Amino acid sequence: MPTAPVLLQLTHQSISYGDHRVLADISLTIRQGEKVALLGPSGAGKTTLMNLLYQQQPETSALQPQGGGLVDLLSVYQNIFMGGLDRFSTLTALWNLIRPLSSARSDITAIAQTLGLQDKLWQSVDRLSGGQRQRVAIGRALFRRQPVFFGDEPVSSVDPLQAEMLLAYLLEQHETAVISLHNRQLALDHFDRIVVLREGRLCCDCPARELNGEQLDEFYQQVSSPVSGLPGNTDDGWVIRTS
Numbered sequence: 001m002p003t004a005p006v007l008l009q010l011t012h013q014s015i016s017y018g019d020h021r022v023l024a025d026i027s028l029t030i031r032q033g034e035k036v037a038l039l040g041p042s043g044a045g046k047t048t049l050m051n052l053l054y055q056q057q058p059e060t061s062a063l064q065p066q067g068g069g070l071v072d073l074l075s076v077y078q079n080i081f082m083g084g085l086d087r088f089s090t091l092t093a094l095w096n097l098i099r100p101l102s103s104a105r106s107d108i109t110a111i112a113q114t115l116g117l118q119d120k121l122w123q124s125v126d127r128l129s130g131g132q133r134q135r136v137a138i139g140r141a142l143f144r145r146q147p148v149f150f151g152d153e154p155v156s157s158v159d160p161l162q163a164e165m166l167l168a169y170l171l172e173q174h175e176t177a178v179i180s181l182h183n184r185q186l187a188l189d190h191f192d193r194i195v196v197l198r199e200g201r202l203c204c205d206c207p208a209r210e211l212n213g214e215q216l217d218e219f220y221q222q223v224s225s226p227v228s229g230l231p232g233n234t235d236d237g238w239v240i241r242t243s
């Protein structure tokens with residue numbers, strides 16, 4: 001089978017805030033079509049890494065930042081519409097604020113229905129629950145209609161059943177995805193590849209089928225990698241690193 005083209009690539013990349021090193025010597029290649037889960041303890045550098053990757057393909061990507069990045073005083077409809085702003089002229093977008101465009105309206109209504117938000121379409125998002133707000137942010141990413149999805153804990157505020165369904169839907173709707181999660185089982189069940197960061201370093205980059213929950217749990221506890229016994233190189237060209 002031919003190897004898919006490289007979509008995103010970092011080579012020995014480091015990032016510091018002042019004298020605080022946040023990412024250290026990261027080399028990472030993501031190919032078209034890959035579904036990559038990004039794991040690691042809080043503060044490990046996942047958001048920083050995701051932003052770095054997103055900056056390589058902003059025009060063809062939808063980014064769902066941590067917290068959603070919604071505009072509180074606008075409605076669910078308007079927030080979802082913002083995902084597609086690039087496709088409309090400024091005048092059309094402004095007009096849409098006053099009177100929703102019929103074409104966008106039918107698309108956004110369909111997205112809201114898929115996300116169980118049809119009853120909230122005209123409500124301002126500051127009156128929604130955390131899980132509902134997160135679904136609006138997913139709707140905005142879906143309306144962006146791009147092949148690549150970056151999600152920073154995109155389903156952390158919804159209940160476990162919804163999290164499974166929404167994650168599966170997001171992965172189905174995007175050709176390539178990089179998603180940070182704290183739920184290790186979701187990562188194992190839904191992704192091809194799992195990348196784990198610890199203290200700004202890559203400590204695991206491995207096909208999901210070669211990992212289990214206990215190994216992933218240990219990344220949150222131990223200094224050394226629990227998969228150090230696994231082969232260093234796989235047929236897919238992924239390298240397992242130990243911290």
Ligand SMILES: Nc1ncnc2c1ncn2[C@@H]1O[C@H](COP(=O)(O)OP(=O)(O)OP(=O)(O)O)[C@@H](O)[C@H]1O
Nearest residue numbers: 017020022040041042043044045046047048049066
């Ligand atoms: N703008 C900033 N200025 C200074 N330090 C920052 C900034 N953004 C992040 N950091 C620091 O960089 C480190 C990595 O942060 P990052 O948000 O990338 O981690 P994370 O793995 O996504 O964490 P979490 O799982 O809690 O969201 C943290 O120590 C954080 O305090």
